[in-house]
Amino acid sequence: MAQLLTVWGRASSVNVMKVLWLLDELAIPFDRIEAGGAFGRTRDPDYAAMNPNATVPTLVMPHGYSLWESHSILRYLCRTQPGGNAFYCEAPEARADVERWMDWTLASMNEPMRVVFWALVRTPEAERDMAAVARARDAAERLWRIAEAQLAGRDFIAGDFSIADMALGGFLHRWYALPIERAGLPRLRGWYERLLDRPAYRKHVAVPLT
Template structure:
């Protein structure tokens, strides 16, 4: 049985869990990272030299790390014809653009907001940084809102890895106790994502 190393509350682990669910692939998840430790152990570093989660370990011992890469690998290896990772070069490029965009632009300010409200103690919270991050995210989510006009998902009518890469942040954006601009397409998209069992099981969870 393949193993997925990483705690279920990690946004990056969530991506892979959702992808595994969409592809119907069996796995065992092993708690690692955060309070669970293990990521500094030599055995783990041999699989993932960064000492972060997630890491996917196949039955033959081969391993791959970085969440987006794991998701692409799973599609290429086990479902090369799946619309989750389109084969046509332009359709694939569109999906990968949003995957990269989520990493390069959305993740950092969303982490600031999330940690400020959920993970940090009151005396550790930087509210000026939270305000700036929230304003930055508001501008970024407007880009997504415009893209979603007339679409069910980011790349059209079918779910792709672009949605899996962004889905955790969409959930947190709407679940966090913050003021948000009115973005009707993004709100409708969030409701559409909640129709996917994997999103509900692995992403749309209480924040912790």
Template sequence: MLTIWGRENSTNVKKVLWCAAELDLAFNLIQAGGQYGKIKEPLFLSLNPNGLVPCMQDDENDLVLWESNTIVRYIAARFGQDTWLLNDAATRAQSEKWMDWTLSSLAPALTPVFINLVRTPAKLRDSAAVAAGIEACERLLDIAETALEKKSWFSGNDFGIGDISMGCLAYNWFSLAIERKPRGRFQEWYDGVSSRTAFKTRVMLPLS
């Protein structure tokens, strides 16, 4: 059995829990981070010296991993070969491209919007940072919209790990009280993602 450390409403932890739920995996969840603490304690730091969640232990392989996208890749490769065809280089690269893009491009653009509107009292919010972040997200989501002209999923012809990273950020984007540019293909993709049982149970939690 896997052990996953992290608070359930963390965006990065959601990726891992959603992936595990899609594959119907049994795992032990240890709530950590945020109000749960633990991440600065010696035991946790011995597993992840960065003091961040998520962190995963796979005792059967004597393995400890951190970094959410890496954990998702590992879970998919170990338990989802038949589901997500990760032994096919082209299929895997298609998914991983979007995983890396969400981490390097979309997440940095969305973070100041999320932090200000969700975690910051109204009188202390940086409205300029919010506006700039929304503008950056809109430009990036135009790229995502165009990509969906060719494939129904960010992982290719079928749902896969590329959709997990994008889906967690998309949930945040659609949950924020902001005006958004309408995008037909992106909305259709999100409707498909948000109808999945594992998404409903592991991602559609109150923003925090």
């Protein structure tokens, strides 16, 4: 029996979700090993040899190659696995658009959404800094308004469905699932509903917040 590629990381991690989503879209079978958070393992010597950052996910290919950083994993899988070009095109400008939104996710959206999520989902109520939550929520909404403008005339964030949607899609689900006030952004909501039409998104990303 052929050895499967392996994803190390807990399924509740927004960064692991991206990778599982793409693997499902590509119909690639895989093994997943729980790591990170309550599962630990990320500081064990064998894991540190693969990923010295003690983060998840880490991808391990059957031939032994390992890779960390979720967006690097998305790009690598699209370039090496059958069907991947459908989600990460070769044309330089279209590819740059995809990569721009992936980088924007990490550089801009990640932090405010992390603050809101961790406070409201993973921090006991008595320990929450609600002033910080309010600031982060406002910062996130300003960024989602940028996405709202980008979606004018587009079904997906970079035009065609791509790994840019996978990069942002986990935060998009959290934006609509968190108990917060949200501005009425109709294009953003339409994008979310189109993602919900994808079985892999519903399976791996649009899940209860934990």
